[in-house]
Amino acid sequence: MTLSNRLPLTLARCVLGVAGLSILSGCGLLIVGGTAATTAVVATDRRTAGEQVDDQTIELRASSEMNKAFGDKARIVGTSYAGRLLLVGDVPTDADRQQAVSIARGITKVHSVDDYIRVGDLTPLSVRTNDTWITSKVKSQLMTTDNVPFRTIKVTTERGIVYLMGKVTATEGELAAKVTSSITGVNKVVKLFQIVSRESLITDDGKSAPVTDSSSSSATATPPAADGGGAQPMPVQ
Numbered sequence: 001m002t003l004s005n006r007l008p009l010t011l012a013r014c015v016l017g018v019a020g021l022s023i024l025s026g027c028g029l030l031i032v033g034g035t036a037a038t039t040a041v042v043a044t045d046r047r048t049a050g051e052q053v054d055d056q057t058i059e060l061r062a063s064s065e066m067n068k069a070f071g072d073k074a075r076i077v078g079t080s081y082a083g084r085l086l087l088v089g090d091v092p093t094d095a096d097r098q099q100a101v102s103i104a105r106g107i108t109k110v111h112s113v114d115d116y117i118r119v120g121d122l123t124p125l126s127v128r129t130n131d132t133w134i135t136s137k138v139k140s141q142l143m144t145t146d147n148v149p150f151r152t153i154k155v156t157t158e159r160g161i162v163y164l165m166g167k168v169t170a171t172e173g174e175l176a177a178k179v180t181s182s183i184t185g186v187n188k189v190v191k192l193f194q195i196v197s198r199e200s201l202i203t204d205d206g207k208s209a210p211v212t213d214s215s216s217s218s219a220t221a222t223p224p225a226a227d228g229g230g231a232q233p234m235p236v237q
Helices: 003-043 049-073 094-105 125-143 170-181
Strands: 075-081 084-091 112-119 153-158 161-168 188-195 232-235
Touching: 049 075, 049 084, 049 094, 075 153, 075 161, 084 094, 084 153, 084 161, 084 188, 094 112, 112 161, 125 153, 125 161, 125 170, 161 170, 170 188
Parallel strands: 084 112, 161 188
Antiparallel strands: 075 084, 153 161, 188 232
């Protein structure tokens, strides 16, 4: 066979090879897509994009307003999830605590406030550093635990007490709390989850969908401060 005759054959083989790779790639995408659909409710943040932006704005506003009101005499940290604002930290007096809660309730887009502010001296830097380490360990453990929607769970640690926030099913919430409570250094787990049904998380095409708060508590209810009453503590195992 001459060179001129072999060129068309070689070209045809190349085309077929590329087409074959495309088909295989397409199959790979279909497989990955199928897997993603089954794990979407675990791998995504269940808040809407608007809620996520609002939460960031709320946290920035809370930090600014608390610093303006108390300066260096207090330390108040706000964590927001879907408009539910958790307050932890230290203030000198109970009057200061009440003022902080009042400020938080006045922030735009805040639907409810969970008050766990402690009245007393400022928490030492060494304790706060350890809290940061505990938070990192909790997030890492939740990330590697099957059936825990770690991307939609916010973790806050204050003096060894871990607060969990997010939109989860009752089973997911129990599993996340159990895993958290087994971590060294965790004194107690407080679940501030919004409990939702599994059905509300999945659309007809198998993808995750925005969900609404189906918990039985009032949107304006505030649990007692500091002692964890009214929440769902989970003892260390």
